Amino acid sequence: MSFANKVVLVTGASSGIGAAVAIAFSAAGAKVAIVGRNESKLSAVAAKCTNPLVIRADITKDKDALAVIDKTIKKFGQLDILINNAGLTVAGSILQGDMMKAYDNIMDINVRAVVQLTTLAAPHLLKTKGNIVNISSISGLLTPAYPAAINYNVSKAAVTHFSKCAAVEFAPHGVRVNTVSPGPVKTDFLENANSQNTWDDYKTMTCLNRVSEPDEISDLVLFLASDKAKGITGSNFVSDNGACIKRA
Template sequence: FAQVLDASGAGVVLASRRSDRDAQLASELTDALAVPCDIRRGEDREALVAAALERFGRIDVLVNNAGVTSGHPPEEEPLQSFRDKLETNTVGLFALTQLVARHMLERGSGSVINMASIAAYASLDRSGLAGYVASKAGVVGLTRDLAAQWGRRGVRVNAIAPGWFPAETTKGLRDPDLVSWISERTAMGRPGRIDELDGALLFLATDASSYLTGQVLTVDGGWTCF
């Protein structure tokens, strides 16, 4: 996402626990800043927002893309594992959104883009992702509620629900059996390419979606058709 936002002319703030990787990517972009951040930590969230405002003076778009997952049969998933997913994927997302939204609401404009998942709507069948599913369903609910709360104050809140894409959470889709399994269950017959999320992101980040809020764009190649 950082590259496509940079190419569109945006100043970009990268934030994650992998600060070395972010710093390298920021150095390759036109106008970017890397800030170490664990979204679960209040002091990290506050430092991130402060750094963004100091560098750019305002925050027009927030992309909530932090997420963790792991697979356990639901009857065996440790409660701490379940809580960890909620803490990062839902609670951390909400807490960061609160901080950023205060500045957006004061200014009367802004776009929040949350990363949900098709897991919020449809079982991923063999994956054993109860904690992840619950956390992403929470993201969908938050998206709609925050949109309703803030719409009249100029802040839009939407989400993207990706299907199967190469990412750390899917181990890059390097398992041929997994790719085959996904392809058989997807209307377009293949997993997505990571660049195929760019259009949805740019649409929600810009005035192209100026009359859209509280919505979830599902980008899944037709997985949820069935």
């Protein structure tokens, strides 16, 4: 697939899935704008892309979100594809404590930032008849494996449903919106969440007894963003090594 002359904006691009997506789009000929909060990690990803626009920003802040779009348009003159990937998890439960603190932190980045950037990007995507791919999670389809994950699951369910609703509104304008819901993927997610689990623990939660690599998810994202998926919108694509069916 070629993305020559396409401009792609990727949030959460400093590591994991976002980094893999940005590098894959660049390799396919796209002009990429990569967004994240960790400058050193962003620089490492930028080194693997061709002339990327590197934007250090906290997209939970309205001024930063606006700046991300403005800088992308100023640099490249257009926007064809928006990849809303940035996300995190914070432990907190109704009975065990820290519920509202965790809820506010998670919803700000996992949901509100997605809605905000989609809204800001909309006028530019209408001009290019572009598309959006939002990175959700199978957690949005399942009840939490443990109580402290409640807010993460709720946030990802919101992302998946928002994507469907946005797809309905964008469709008459020729703009597609889809979602990718990964299962366990080898990223720095566990480290960032201070989790005691290992990726070997997650293997046992899948039917295929494996955990995905980030480039498996980027392959799916690029397909959905390409003309090969021109008839697909409002859909959620699961790539989870059978984790959902194992819990069914």
